[in-house]
Structures are given as C-alpha cells and as structure tokens.
Amino acid sequence: MKYVSFFLVLAIAVSLAVVVSLPIGQIPPLAPLLDPNHGFWQNSISEDQLAEEEIDLENLSAPVEIVYDKNLIPHIFAQNDLDLYRAQGYVTAQHRLWQMEFQTMAAAGRISEIVGPVALELDRMTRRKGLAYGAELGLKYLQEHDPETLALVEAYSDGVNQYISQLDKARLPVEYKILNYRPEAWSAYKSLLLLKYMSDMLVGDRDLEFSNLRKILGEAKLDKLFPDFPKENDPVIEAERIWDFTPIPVTKPDSLAYPNDELVIEPLPQPTEGTGSNNWAVAGKKTKNGNPILANDPHLSLNLPSLWYSMQLTTPEHSVKGATLPGALGVISGFNQDIAWGVTNATKDTRDWYKITFQDESRKAYKYGNEWRPTDFRIEEIKVKGEDPFIDTVVYTHHGPVVYDRTFRSNRQDVNFALKWTVHMGSNEQRTFLMMNKAKNHNDYNEALNHYVAPAQNFVFASRTGDIAMRIQGKFPLKWPGQGKFFMDGADPLMEWQGYIPNEQNPSTLNPERGFVSSANQHPVDKSYPYYVFDNSYEHYRNRRLNRRLREMEQITVDDMKALQFDDYNLQAAEALPILISLLGTHKSDSPEAEKYLKELKSWDFFADPNQKGQTLYSVWSSETFESIWRELLANEPPVLRPNTYQTIDLLTNSPTDSLFDVKGIEGIETADYHVRVGFDSLLVAMAKWENEEGDYSWANYKKTTIQHLVPNFKSFSAPNVYTGGGSGILNATGSRHGASWRMVVEMGSEIKAFGVYPGGQSGNPGSKFYDNFIPIWANGEYLNFDLRTPENQEEMLFKTILK
Known part of the structure; x- marks a missing residue:
C-alpha cells in the first residue's frame, strides 16, 4: 500500500x-x-x-x-x-x-x-x-x-x-x-x-475541402483522384447481394449553382485517422463446432479511464453481458442467452453544409426560394472558470445552426454556413440498445435497429439458432449523385435532401452463401446499390485482409477469431513496398545506411509485430513519399485534402509518369520515382536522428502506443509506451493513440462461450489496482473469460453487495 x-x-x-x-x-x-x-x-x-x-x-x-x-x-x-x-x-x-x-x-x-x-x-x-x-x-x-x-x-x-x-x-x-x-x-x-x-x-464531412479542390483541380481531375468506388471494392454487404426492392426515385437537377466562395476557413475537426473498427460473424458451416462465432473490436482513442465499462445485467426475463458506455443504459456491444451483436462505424455522409443568405445585418431572416424565412436565435452562455461568462449567439435556420459566421472563424460578412445533420432531428438510439439487450432472434434485432438514427453503424449479428447478419443502420438522406460532396446554396430548394432511405432499404444481408458477414469501415456496397454512396475515408486494406482470411478459413475456432483480431499483417505494405523499391532503383546505392535499411525492408514479412524494424522503415518511407507527392496541392491557402493512400499507391503502380507527379517549382518534368527518392532521403535523415537519440527503431518503440488520461496534461495517470504491434490499415489497428478499444469474441452454441478485453480497467480511480490491470492482457492479444454468470455461480468472486 x-x-x-x-x-x-x-x-x-x-x-x-x-x-x-x-x-x-x-x-x-x-x-x-x-x-x-x-x-x-x-x-x-x-x-x-x-x-x-x-x-x-x-x-x-x-x-x-x-x-x-x-x-x-x-x-x-x-x-x-x-x-x-x-x-x-x-x-x-x-x-x-x-x-x-x-x-x-x-x-x-x-x-x-x-x-x-x-x-x-x-x-x-x-x-x-x-x-x-x-x-x-x-x-x-x-x-x-x-x-x-x-x-x-x-x-x-x-x-x-x-x-x-x-x-x-x-x-x-x-x-x-x-x-x-x-x-x-x-x-x-x-x-x-x-x-x-x-x-x-465518429462522423466527418469534407464538403469544405472538396469545394476548394473542385476550384483548384476541376471536375475531371477531382473525379480521377477521388472516385466513388476503388478498383478493388470488397464491400461490407457482399457484391453478390441482389437488391429485392423498388428504390425511391431521386432526381438530380438539370443545372446546379454551387456557391463560389473562397472558403478560407478552418474545417471542423474530423475523426482521427485510425478511428474505425472491425466486426464479423462466421456461420456454423465454417466453424469446428458448427456454431456461429461473432467478433467485434471498435477502434477509438485509447484513453484512461477506458471508454468502455464491462458489466452483466440480469433480470428473470433476460441476461446480457458486454461493454457499456458509462452514462448510457444497457450493453452497447455484447451478447445475451440468444444472440450476439457488435458495431463498427459505417462512415456515411449524414452531415452537409449550406450557405445562408441573410436579408440584412440583423440576421432575423434568410433567403429560401422566393421568400425570406425567419431565423431562430439560441443564446449560449458559456461559463468560464476565473472569468465572466462568454455569451455566444448562434443563428438557427431550417437547415440547422449557422456554425461559421462573422463572429466565429471568419470576419467576412458573406460567410454564413449552416450545418445540416441527422443528430438534430430527434431520435431514440437508447431504445435500440435496450431492445437489442433482450432480443432473441433476427426479427428482434431488426426491430431494435429501426429506432436507430445516428451515428451510422454496421451492426453485426449472430444467433444461437444459426443465423448471421449485417445491417448498415442510420437515418440516411436521399441524395442525387454528388449531393453533399460540396457546399450547397441554402437559398436553393433544389439543394434540399429529398427525404430518407427507408429502413428496410438500408444495405443488409442475412446468411450469405459465402458463410460470413464482415465490416471494417470500407465501402458499404458495390455499384449495384441504387442509392448514392460516397466518402473519401473508406478503408481499403483491413477489409480485404479480413475477407481474404475469412474466405480461406475452415473449421474455425474461437482462438482463430482471437488471432484474427490481433492480426498484424500489413496488406498496404505488401502491395506498395515492391513498387517503392522498384521506383527507387539504384538511388543511394553507395550509402551503407541505405543498404542496411533496404536489406531489412526486403527481408521483412509485412507483419507489423512489435519487434519488427521493417514496419518502422516502411511507415516513414511511405509517409514521406506521399507527403512529397501532394505537397504542392496541400500548399494551397484554402483548406484541401489529399487523395487517400489507396489512390496514391494506385497512381504509383499504374501511372508513374502521370503529370500529377510533376513539381511546378522544379525545372524539368518529375515522375513518380522523383518522389520515391525524396521520401527515401527523408527516411535516411529521420532514421539517423532516431538512432542517435532513441537507438532502437523496432516498431513498438517507434510508434509508442500511449493510453492517455482524458485530461492530456495528467500524464502520470496515463500508460505510455505500451509494447504492442499493429497500426492503421491493419486488423490489429493499434497506432500511437488509437486502436482496439474493446475486443470481444462469442461462440453462440448451446453453451455460450465469450471472451473480451479492453485497454484499461474497470475502475476510474488512478490509485486503484483495477485502473489499468487489463492493459498487459490487451497488449499481448489475450482475453478475459466473459461467460454469463448466475447468482449461484460464485467462482472467482471478489465481493458481493446487496442494494436494498
């Protein structure tokens, strides 16, 4: 003590x-x-x-x-x-x-x-x-x-x-x-x-950056760099799915007039790269015991106290166990006597921006079609410790709150941008989880999800009777192709959402022939789905690794699923590193350091295990190369975003002489190999500095996974330098500050077997031995037994309390 x-x-x-x-x-x-x-x-x-x-x-x-x-x-x-x-x-x-x-x-x-x-x-x-x-x-x-x-x-x-x-x-x-x-x-x-x-x-939007890119690049080049679908699309709902419904017609206006503002404002904070999740379920025909097995691992910020709090909740009618959110009722990801379920972020665009035209400086009315509509004012009194309260006046339109205006993030009279978001529409997500906790079958699961609006989630399902399912659920606007990709004119009724996709037409699947369902934040569907789908942040590597393994595997056990959650294989590196080495050619061939690093890279097996050095070298080289490729694009004053890593690697692989690689500030014409060499030179500089100051550049030592207290300055209440592998785009998506915030594997047999763990502990008290005792277990890819208990089962009881 x-x-x-x-x-x-x-x-x-x-x-x-x-x-x-x-x-x-x-x-x-x-x-x-x-x-x-x-x-x-x-x-x-x-x-x-x-x-x-x-x-x-x-x-x-x-x-x-x-x-x-x-x-x-x-x-x-x-x-x-x-x-x-x-x-x-x-x-x-x-x-x-x-x-x-x-x-x-x-x-x-x-x-x-x-x-x-x-x-x-x-x-x-x-x-x-x-x-x-x-x-x-x-x-x-x-x-x-x-x-x-x-x-x-x-x-x-x-x-x-x-x-x-x-x-x-x-x-x-x-x-x-x-x-x-x-x-x-x-x-x-x-x-x-x-x-x-x-x-x-969990929700992001890039309307601001895409609006700026449209001006800078033009429509054709923008579509090339940011296509609606990648070449290799392995979606959440299997491509073989037949959509057996009649879609609601969505009409794109014949002509569109987008606002032409110079959008030099700071974008909203977006979900941090690495925020995502995996979930899947395999049918009994693919498992050793003939029972469905479900797995879920949400990837979020790694914080102490943990986002999750484990608990079993039991009445005579039901018994449910899993991960709860402190402050919310019921279990969010878990299982009961009949079903198991889990969630991943669906990355759907449910947040759009509209330019508002006020009638005058009073902002009491705004233009909509041929009329002036009245606004509402919401007075926000923000109490400030040690100072007088700050009063902020936020104008509300039927689109939503005017976030950016002359009083916030802009001093221009004509900058008035309203946020339309399904979060502002009144919903009952709490009922979803209360019903899910008691659900007994697939019908109950669907009934529970009908109450769910936001944030959009991929809900995986497995039942003791053998069903497996996946449903992408949220309240999704009906949009014409391209709608919501750019800032829209709030005065133009043609820019309105045209309603919402009915729940029964949201993408879903039940017992697909392939014997599994899965999601890893990738595209929800293929091109056959009749409604518009777009987002730049979809995953392209974790999902393909996951689905390849699930297709290959037979006689699957719970231990196999645990190992897959902790899988460190870097598919991106496996696809990109040979291209980088080829384009590098003989550059720096006379450098002993370059020779050492290249030897380590060429012998690397593409697993981002904690002791691997190849993962560190690839991480630095690839990021420096991608930075070089898009440096001029990102140097524009209006905020923009760069093409995702998948599209960048595709350009390097299939179009190495594309004019996109040329650098205007340098004489001559640059191609892909120029940027690969620049990235490698930066690698040599970075590693020389690292080896001089830190020494060991094995992956765990380099990425320094830290589970941080919710108050960042309280460093003594954090857990720094956790020894574990993984990384962004990898099934074990453990980066420096993000990763699997909860891992759960459940086999739905006659006797349910469940396992779970998260990187923290049950207690929120830094002085308690239960504050961070799960971290070593989590870091090693191990689990706690999570089986349901009865009042009579006193095995390994710490203590008992009666509330009366």
Whole structure:
C-alpha cells in the first residue's frame, strides 16, 4: 500500500507542476488536496477494500444483488427493468462518475467551466455544432413518443444521483480534487447527450475541402483522384447481394449553382485517422463446432479511464453481458442467452453544409426560394472558470445552426454556413440498445435497429439458432449523385435532401452463401446499390485482409477469431513496398545506411509485430513519399485534402509518369520515382536522428502506443509506451493513440462461450489496482473469460453487495 500511495503522490505532484503553469486562478487549493482525511491520499484505496455488503438505495421494488468477479466486473441481478437500470446507474457512478460527467460536459461545450479560457474556442465550436440541441430534441422525442424508455433512463439517473448524494469528500474522484470542482446532478438529458457525443466522435464531412479542390483541380481531375468506388471494392454487404426492392426515385437537377466562395476557413475537426473498427460473424458451416462465432473490436482513442465499462445485467426475463458506455443504459456491444451483436462505424455522409443568405445585418431572416424565412436565435452562455461568462449567439435556420459566421472563424460578412445533420432531428438510439439487450432472434434485432438514427453503424449479428447478419443502420438522406460532396446554396430548394432511405432499404444481408458477414469501415456496397454512396475515408486494406482470411478459413475456432483480431499483417505494405523499391532503383546505392535499411525492408514479412524494424522503415518511407507527392496541392491557402493512400499507391503502380507527379517549382518534368527518392532521403535523415537519440527503431518503440488520461496534461495517470504491434490499415489497428478499444469474441452454441478485453480497467480511480490491470492482457492479444454468470455461480468472486 505504501508504494501505491507513493506513486499517487508522485502523480499528483507532476499534475500540479503542469497546473502551476496555468494562470493563478486555475490552481486548486492545496490544503484540501493534501488533507490526509479527505485529500488525494484517500484515492489510493482499491474498491475491494471499500466493499460494503449492503447499501441502502431508495425507490427499489426488491433487493438487487451485485456480484463482482476478480476483475471488478459487476454482475447485477434485479427483479425488473426499473430496478436493473437504477442499479446500473448507481454501480457505474461508483466506478466512473468523473468520466461520465467530463464526457457529457465536453459534449455540452462546458469544459471552460473546469479549466478556464483555454477551452473557450472548443466549447464554442461544440455548441455551434448543436450537440446539446440534438440531445434536447432527443429528450423531447422520448417525452412525446416513448415514456417507457424515458422512465428507464430516469431510473438510471436516479441511481447515479443517489450515489452522488452519498459521496463524501474522501471518496470524491481525484480529478475533482485536482481540478477543484464538484459533481452535479445527473439527468436523462445527460445520458442522451452522451450518445450525441459518440456521433460527433465518429462522423466527418469534407464538403469544405472538396469545394476548394473542385476550384483548384476541376471536375475531371477531382473525379480521377477521388472516385466513388476503388478498383478493388470488397464491400461490407457482399457484391453478390441482389437488391429485392423498388428504390425511391431521386432526381438530380438539370443545372446546379454551387456557391463560389473562397472558403478560407478552418474545417471542423474530423475523426482521427485510425478511428474505425472491425466486426464479423462466421456461420456454423465454417466453424469446428458448427456454431456461429461473432467478433467485434471498435477502434477509438485509447484513453484512461477506458471508454468502455464491462458489466452483466440480469433480470428473470433476460441476461446480457458486454461493454457499456458509462452514462448510457444497457450493453452497447455484447451478447445475451440468444444472440450476439457488435458495431463498427459505417462512415456515411449524414452531415452537409449550406450557405445562408441573410436579408440584412440583423440576421432575423434568410433567403429560401422566393421568400425570406425567419431565423431562430439560441443564446449560449458559456461559463468560464476565473472569468465572466462568454455569451455566444448562434443563428438557427431550417437547415440547422449557422456554425461559421462573422463572429466565429471568419470576419467576412458573406460567410454564413449552416450545418445540416441527422443528430438534430430527434431520435431514440437508447431504445435500440435496450431492445437489442433482450432480443432473441433476427426479427428482434431488426426491430431494435429501426429506432436507430445516428451515428451510422454496421451492426453485426449472430444467433444461437444459426443465423448471421449485417445491417448498415442510420437515418440516411436521399441524395442525387454528388449531393453533399460540396457546399450547397441554402437559398436553393433544389439543394434540399429529398427525404430518407427507408429502413428496410438500408444495405443488409442475412446468411450469405459465402458463410460470413464482415465490416471494417470500407465501402458499404458495390455499384449495384441504387442509392448514392460516397466518402473519401473508406478503408481499403483491413477489409480485404479480413475477407481474404475469412474466405480461406475452415473449421474455425474461437482462438482463430482471437488471432484474427490481433492480426498484424500489413496488406498496404505488401502491395506498395515492391513498387517503392522498384521506383527507387539504384538511388543511394553507395550509402551503407541505405543498404542496411533496404536489406531489412526486403527481408521483412509485412507483419507489423512489435519487434519488427521493417514496419518502422516502411511507415516513414511511405509517409514521406506521399507527403512529397501532394505537397504542392496541400500548399494551397484554402483548406484541401489529399487523395487517400489507396489512390496514391494506385497512381504509383499504374501511372508513374502521370503529370500529377510533376513539381511546378522544379525545372524539368518529375515522375513518380522523383518522389520515391525524396521520401527515401527523408527516411535516411529521420532514421539517423532516431538512432542517435532513441537507438532502437523496432516498431513498438517507434510508434509508442500511449493510453492517455482524458485530461492530456495528467500524464502520470496515463500508460505510455505500451509494447504492442499493429497500426492503421491493419486488423490489429493499434497506432500511437488509437486502436482496439474493446475486443470481444462469442461462440453462440448451446453453451455460450465469450471472451473480451479492453485497454484499461474497470475502475476510474488512478490509485486503484483495477485502473489499468487489463492493459498487459490487451497488449499481448489475450482475453478475459466473459461467460454469463448466475447468482449461484460464485467462482472467482471478489465481493458481493446487496442494494436494498
């Protein structure tokens, strides 16, 4: 115990050293923080030492039993749903209260309340995107259309608030003590806000950059560099799928007048490269035991406390287990006695931009067709720690909030851009997961998904009766080809979405002949799907590696699926490295360093294992080469984006003399080999510097995977330099800050066998032994047993608590 206390003192000291660099008004009072009875010392005690046999909880209709296993995973046994979710709220708050509140404050644009003016611009952007507005509409939807779900969400909130009311200063999470604030009451609104936060994390748009590229490149060259479909399209829904429905006609206007503005504004933050996921299910005809096996590993930011919190939820009617989101009800990715399911990001364009023309400087009306429509004003009061509140006025149109205007990110009178987003339309995603937790078959799975709007997800499914399925679900606008790719004129009714694709016409498949379903953030469909589909960020490598392996494999076992989740094969490198070496020719052939690196590259087996050096060398060489190719394009003042890696490699392979490789600032005509040599020269410089300063350039040491505390400055609460392989575009998509945030494998036999792990621990307390104890297991590609438990199964029990 003395060592735990020592390291926690060290953590606090380091954190305070960082805080001291802030204005004096942000430094917490030191006396309460160092108080031995109530200060951070009290956070060095782990949960099993604080366990209580009985806890009084109001509003329960019957006692609730909670059995914790040796990893602090709670198994909640209640007699009805209201008691179950009230207990889930209470238990989750016991272990993750600070995280729950911090994430919802981020989603509401309230971080300035905690850290001061340094977060003001972030809060303004969050509010202007309308996340809180979307959550308010979601709450209104529940109040008007689904009081049953609202009652369950309110029961969860009651459980959280009863824990907060019992929380004394000693047990207050350490982040509250360091940042000097107290938890506030939870609410149903906050649970819904959390789901909007996930939408914002996963949804992107590139309308701004594509509008600029259209001016710079012209339509023909733009279409060449950013095609709707790649040459090798291995989509989520198998290409053999026959679409047995009559699509709704979508008419493209004969003439289109796009705004011709010079769009020199900062784009919205986009999902970080590497954010994605894998999921799949294999049919019994391909498995050793004849049972379907389902696997899911969402790729998100690697943070502490972990995004996920594992839990089993049981009533006499159902028992479900898996990964929950602290703050939301039920299990998000998991299984019950009859089915298993998992999610990946579907990368669908549900966010578009419209230029708004106001009638005058008052902005009380805007042009739409031949009329002037009234606007709404939303006053956003942003509280700022240590300063007066900041008042921001956001104008709302029927398209959505005007995010960019003369008061934000632009000083031009004519810059008024509104964001249209399905998050602003009122929805009931919480009901989807509550229904999925109880689902018994494929019909129940589909019924649950009919309530789901955003963010768009690929929902994989497997049942104990043998079905496997995949459905791409969200509320998807009906668009004519090309719509939403560029900024649109908000005054032109022809630019409106033409409705929404019916749920039953969203891409889906059930028991395909090939014996598996899978998704890895690639194109959802092939060209036969009758609705417009486009995005520049689709995956092109993980999906092909995954599907090739699933096609090859027979007599599949759970261990095979675990190994596939941890697969480090770099398909991109396997395809691109021979081209790079060929185009390099004899360049630098007299350099001993070049000879050494090329020898290592040529002998590399394309696996990005942690001890591999070839992966490091390829990563540097390829990124420097791609940077050289698109440097002039990216140098334009208006923001643009470069073609994706797949298209770049295709150019290198099949069109090495294309005029796109020419560099205008250099005499003569450059071709692909010029950029490959530039990239290799940069590799030599980078590796000389690395070897001089760091020495070892094996892949794990080079990429330095870090699982970071949600407050980046709290480095002592983070886990740096985790020894593990993988990377972007690889099934084991573990980069420096992103990767598999949760891994789950479930075999749906007569006796369900389940395994799971995530890079963190059940506790949100950095002083607890359960804070990060899963990380070594996760880093090695190992798993915890996740089988369902009964109240009578006391195996490996850590402790038990009765809520009454």
